[in-house]
Amino acid sequence: MEDNAMRITVLTVPDCPNGPVVEERIAAALAGRAAEVELVEVREEADAARWGMTGSPTVLLDGIDPFAAEGAVPSVSCRIYWGADGKADGAPSVDALRKALTSAGLADSASEDCSQTDPLDPIGRGSRGRLAPAERGLRAVQQAMLRHFASTGRAPDAAVLEPAAATAGRTAPDVLAELAREDFLTLDEDGQVRAAYPFSAVPTPHRVTIAGRTEVWSMCAVDALGIPAMLDTDVVITSSDPVTGEKITVTSTGGTTVWEPSSAVVFLGRLSCSGPASAVCCDALNFFTNRASAQSWLTKHPEMTGQITDKDRAEEIGRQTFGPLLTGNQPCC
Template identity: 45%
Template sequence: MTLGPTNLNLNKACAAVALSPAARAVHRWVLRVFAETGRAPSRADLERKAREHTATSGVDHGAVVAELVDRDVLAVDERGEIRAAYPFSPAPTRHRVTWESGTTVDAMCAVDALGMSAMLGVPVTITSTEPGNDHTVTVHVDRDTARWEPNTAVVFAGQAGDACCPSVDSTCGHINFFTTPDAAHDWAARNPGITGVVLDQDQALAGGIAEFGALLQETGDE
């Protein structure tokens, strides 16, 4: 991950574009399942879908899953079950996202949550908590516009450990909403092992859209 004072690059958009056609189709299927059910597909279902997209190509279905993991658009545990399908988290996080259909999901991080409306094409409501005190931040996002409560809220985008690790391990837990810039700076000062920057509302929303907004666009591969 590359962090700068005015930009955020989590590399998910670039990674998705670089996927093979079969991997790209499986990736979008995983995201759609998550959006429709609020849950990750099982390992068995993931492997079945990968087989469907490699049945006539001679490519081993395991290579498709490995490609998704290598590109870090998915992360799996030691059993092969999905533990991250950015922007969605199978496990509870600080960042709950809801929309009109009644679906509720957890986002991997604050920026992931902010990108969901553009990706899904529907307005969403994000309810999150500030690290250290659990003060609530709510953001109503309609694609490229957002209303923040409180209106002083920001995002701290941080990283701990090796940047080459999967995002679920190195960054996701450290990209959070804060009620004010001062609260974000104070938290960062108390956690010197985490490096990062404070993003204002426009920067954080733009980062989410850039990373996730195009992930479900059809390209004829499916």
């Protein structure tokens, strides 16, 4: 951590249900920017007064509460935050946190030098992961959508997702729009699902056969490699070398994979700018028959930065990124 990194202190009472919620939102608001996040449990009123905690959770940016309300007194009770829409919430929203961070002097992520960004950032949403938050129906809709893709090979209509959205008192289009803003999926101009990582509703170079039955497109090579771990089932991935056109097949059976040809590799790369994974890196994350072919492709695409990786590392990234999407179970407010 850099010496001049912003210090973010999260003050909560023990077992506060909104503690994990605010941590998740802080990570989303940071979007990969450097900051030192400290978690502090406060049990006594005297400690609340010492820290400046006026309810749990309280967020301090370099020791200052950006959400402090006039007349609020130190307390170890639950804290209520009011959103721009007038609704009560148990933690500041991602947008409110993002604005507070910027006002406190943290440089906006868009102003950072994109050429220095880790090629894997778009894949993992700047270390925030691909599992949507449990709050506001986001995870319920995401998981319903992924299961529909896996069982049918197609994107679900909004009507299919309405029951999942209704559990949070929202409509499916509303939840889908928020998921798109946070880069868990992409929508077309009509608001229909175009992709829900790792699946694509439109043809791509990567075809995946699930359990010998369902065929679906994946967004990229890494997405395809994450599908067997996400679904805990056997898959066959079929792709082609962008340079030679040669067929590449990855067969995953019982957790063991076989690559044909065995010399095949994956290029992990991205464009040198910010944006959603679908625009920044999906076209660059490809299978190649060997390193020479991948290097030849990279030479012809100087706009791409990244590295050539072997199959073990590519499989590991796929498992880490997509394995938790249907099993994640984080606390909700």
